[in-house]
Amino acid sequence: MNLVIFKFSNFQIFKLPPVKENFPLKTYNTFGISATARYFSSFASIEELDGLLSINQPTGTPGKLPLLILGGGSNILFTGNFDGLVLKNNILGIEKVREDADHIYVKAGAGVNWHQLVVYCIENNLAGVENLSLIPGNTGASPMQNIGAYGVEIKDVFFELEAFHVYEKTTVTFNLYECEFGYLFQFISHAGYYKFVFVFTFKNAVAVAKFTFC
Ligand SMILES: Cc1cc2nc3c(=O)[nH]c(=O)nc-3n(C[C@H](O)[C@H](O)[C@H](O)COP(=O)(O)OP(=O)(O)OC[C@H]3O[C@@H](n4cnc5c(N)ncnc54)[C@H](O)[C@@H]3O)c2cc1C
Numbered sequence: 001m002n003l004v005i006f007k008f009s010n011f012q013i014f015k016l017p018p019v020k021e022n023f024p025l026k027t028y029n030t031f032g033i034s035a036t037a038r039y040f041s042s043f044a045s046i047e048e049l050d051g052l053l054s055i056n057q058p059t060g061t062p063g064k065l066p067l068l069i070l071g072g073g074s075n076i077l078f079t080g081n082f083d084g085l086v087l088k089n090n091i092l093g094i095e096k097v098r099e100d101a102d103h104i105y106v107k108a109g110a111g112v113n114w115h116q117l118v119v120y121c122i123e124n125n126l127a128g129v130e131n132l133s134l135i136p137g138n139t140g141a142s143p144m145q146n147i148g149a150y151g152v153e154i155k156d157v158f159f160e161l162e163a164f165h166v167y168e169k170t171t172v173t174f175n176l177y178e179c180e181f182g183y184l185f186q187f188i189s190h191a192g193y194y195k196f197v198f199v200f201t202f203k204n205a206v207a208v209a210k211f212t213f214c
Contacts, residue, residue: 016051017041019085028073028088030136035078038065042088044111046164046171052087053166067166072113074136075145089140094120105159110140114147128157146181155181 023040026032043049053067066084070076091109094117098105104126108117118133131152141147142154143161160175 016055017043017048019052019055023086025073025078025082025086028070028086029076029078030072030074031077033078035081037068037082037084037086039085040088041085042090044090044092046091049087049164050169052085053169055085069140071110071138071141072136075141089138091140096124108139110138112139113137114139114142128152143179143181153181155179 019039019041021039023037025035025037025040029035041052043052066082068082068084068086070086070088088111090111092111093107093109094112095107096104097107106117106121106126114132114137115134117139118129121127121129122133129152131150132147132154135142135147135149137145137147143158146154148154155176158176158179158181160173161179162171162173164171
């Protein structure tokens with residue numbers, strides 16, 4: 001069954017992405033586990049996320065249903081059906097947002113495939129993330145997991161991220177210091193209800209590579 005929901009925002013009514021019931025997650029996790037989500041949808045903007053969350057918390061109180069934000073599904077092992085709302089982050093877009101003498105700052109949507117972002121940097125002669133090529137998953141999970149490989153971790157290039165507080169419905173920017181990254185430290189556990197990263201910005205060395213080989 002699909003639920004069709006409309007959201008009233010900024011004096012406009014827009015239709016939210018469909019919410020599907022008993023949705024099969026087999027193709028949404030790399031283990032290929034045949035679990036189902038009681039409800040499933042995806043969002044491509046913060047407005048859609050906001051609208052979809054309001055169906056889960058109609059009274060504004062937290063915890064109506066368990067909530068899971070899904071990226072590429074490469075670091076999730078379903079041990080059964082998920083009796084809650086799964087929201088897949090499809091926020092896309094990569095852009096250079098500013099530049100100084102040492103760095104170019106690149107902002108990426110949480111739904112961008114991580115390796116595609118690395119390829120974008122290589123093709124644009126931006127150094128810093130090339131050791132992290134071919135790590136499975138999406139950009140949004142990279143600071144949540146502090147992904148790392150070959151001596152480089154996200155914290156080495158991280159500039160800031162924007163997160164959405166799922167109950168207060170506010171957007172907050174966290175810088176490197178505020179994220180308190182550790183080895184594979186999960187920002188998600190640190191940040192409480194700031195569950196949904198939707199964009200994150202990192203700095204690349206201009207042309208000159210900062211390689212570490214091991
Ligand atoms: C073969 C293989 C090789 C790997 N190699 C490496 C490696 O070299 N280095 C490394 O660090 N990792 C590695 N990993 C782990 C994996 O690639 C990372 O953990 C990756 O960041 C997972 O991204 P994802 O989008 O698939 O996350 P998912 O599996 O979808 O989600 C993982 C967790 O992050 C949360 N999450 C996802 N997106 C968001 C978001 N936008 N906002 C808030 N929370 C979010 C989810 O709720 C969940 O708790 C490997 C995995 C595999 C399967």
